Amino acid sequence: MILITGATGTVGRRTTRILLREGHRVRLLVRDASRLPEPGTTAEVAVGDFDDEASLSRAMTGVRAVLVVTGDPTRPEQDVHMVRAARRADVRHLVKLSALAVTDGQAQDLVTRWQRTAEDCVRASGLDWTLLRPRAFMTNTLSWAPDVKATGTVRHWPGDAPSASVDPADVAAVAARALTEPGHAGQAYALTGPEALTAREQTRILARAVGRPLLFVERSREETSRSLHRRFGAPVAQALLESAERQLSGAKCQVEDTVERILGRTASDYAAWADRHAGAFR
Numbered sequence: 001m002i003l004i005t006g007a008t009g010t011v012g013r014r015t016t017r018i019l020l021r022e023g024h025r026v027r028l029l030v031r032d033a034s035r036l037p038e039p040g041t042t043a044e045v046a047v048g049d050f051d052d053e054a055s056l057s058r059a060m061t062g063v064r065a066v067l068v069v070t071g072d073p074t075r076p077e078q079d080v081h082m083v084r085a086a087r088r089a090d091v092r093h094l095v096k097l098s099a100l101a102v103t104d105g106q107a108q109d110l111v112t113r114w115q116r117t118a119e120d121c122v123r124a125s126g127l128d129w130t131l132l133r134p135r136a137f138m139t140n141t142l143s144w145a146p147d148v149k150a151t152g153t154v155r156h157w158p159g160d161a162p163s164a165s166v167d168p169a170d171v172a173a174v175a176a177r178a179l180t181e182p183g184h185a186g187q188a189y190a191l192t193g194p195e196a197l198t199a200r201e202q203t204r205i206l207a208r209a210v211g212r213p214l215l216f217v218e219r220s221r222e223e224t225s226r227s228l229h230r231r232f233g234a235p236v237a238q239a240l241l242e243s244a245e246r247q248l249s250g251a252k253c254q255v256e257d258t259v260e261r262i263l264g265r266t267a268s269d270y271a272a273w274a275d276r277h278a279g280a281f282r
Contacts, residue, residue: 001026001062001063002025002027002179002180003026003029004016004019004067005050005066005068006067006069007028007030007037009069009071010168011171011175012028012067014169014172015172016028016038016043017172018172018173019176020041020042020043022176026043027046027059029059030045030047030048031048032047033045033047046058050072050075050078050082051077051081053081053084053085056081056085057088057089060085060089061089063089063091065091065179066082066093068094068096068122070118073110073113073115073239074110074114074235076117082094083122083125086125091127092127093128094125094128094130095132095175096130096131096132097132098118098133101243102115102116103133106249106251107242107251109238109240109243110235110236111240111243128185128186130184130186130187131189132178133188133189133191134166134191135193135252136166137166138167138268138270138273139168139277141202142277142280152212152214152215153215153217154199154203154206154214155217156199156216156219157219157221157223157244158198158244158248160198160218161198161248161250161252162197162201162250162253163247163252163253164195164197164252165193165270166191167193167268167273170193170259174189174258177262189258191258191267192259194268195270199216200218202270202274205274206274208274209271209275209281210281210282224241224244225237225241
């Protein structure tokens with residue numbers, strides 16, 4: 001049995017589909033049983049909360065491996081709860097979704113510090129572990145869809161700083177391998193796309209996919225800051241701003257071949273992702 005946490009999220013949902021398609025037994029940890037990632041899923045469902053260790057222990061009963069996806073950088077204790085519950089339930093393998101920024105010594109923002117602490121907790125668990133360290137997800141550009149549909153405009157900051165963003169479907173495919181195959185214990189996987197692109201370049205690619213011209217307008221840092229503060233609150237907004245500023249210095253342009261090495265195929269590029277998701281922008 002494999003337990004998926006973050007089952008309704010970007011990676012958890014996709015990993016679940018792969019595992020079920022391959023015939024694995026899967027259990028989903030959700031806080032609300034009515035919010036399943038897929039209607040009619042054949043996976044088992046366990047209701048639990050990262051702040052309730054007893055519920056986590058129940059969810060892990062009979063589980064061999066866990067995809068660990070926590071999401072609140074202001075609550076680092078949640079990863080501690082996950083690890084303690086896994087030890088009590090005799091789980092053998094933890095596959096932790098982290099972020100590639102943890103390898104950058106210049107990255108000291110709240111989110112990156114939280115991910116480093118979570119990684120340390122998993123490595124110290126005494127269990128087998130695998131760390132997944134993706135660059136930013138290509139799906140982040142779905143946030144452009146309302147403006148694209150309404151005005152044919154992409155508004156983003158920074159506009160000309162490249163990032164080797166990754167298709168989350170590739171991250172999920174690597175997660176599925178780590179959860180089900182031998183040979184991944186003790187590994188930390190840097191996961192990127194096959195090229196580093198700027199937001200302006202992504203906009204040109206997206207325009208071809210949707211079949212109409214799109215205008216790119218670079219937001220100001222101040223406008224971006226206000227938007228992030230409204231959406232996420234001050235601590236996380238500040239972390240995201242610091243992350244964007246590191247991108248301006250070229251910190252996110254390194255391309256890794258990890259996806260190709262593990263999956264035996266080239267990582268998906270942004271053009272392929274845009275073609276598959278063009279309907280969201282029309």
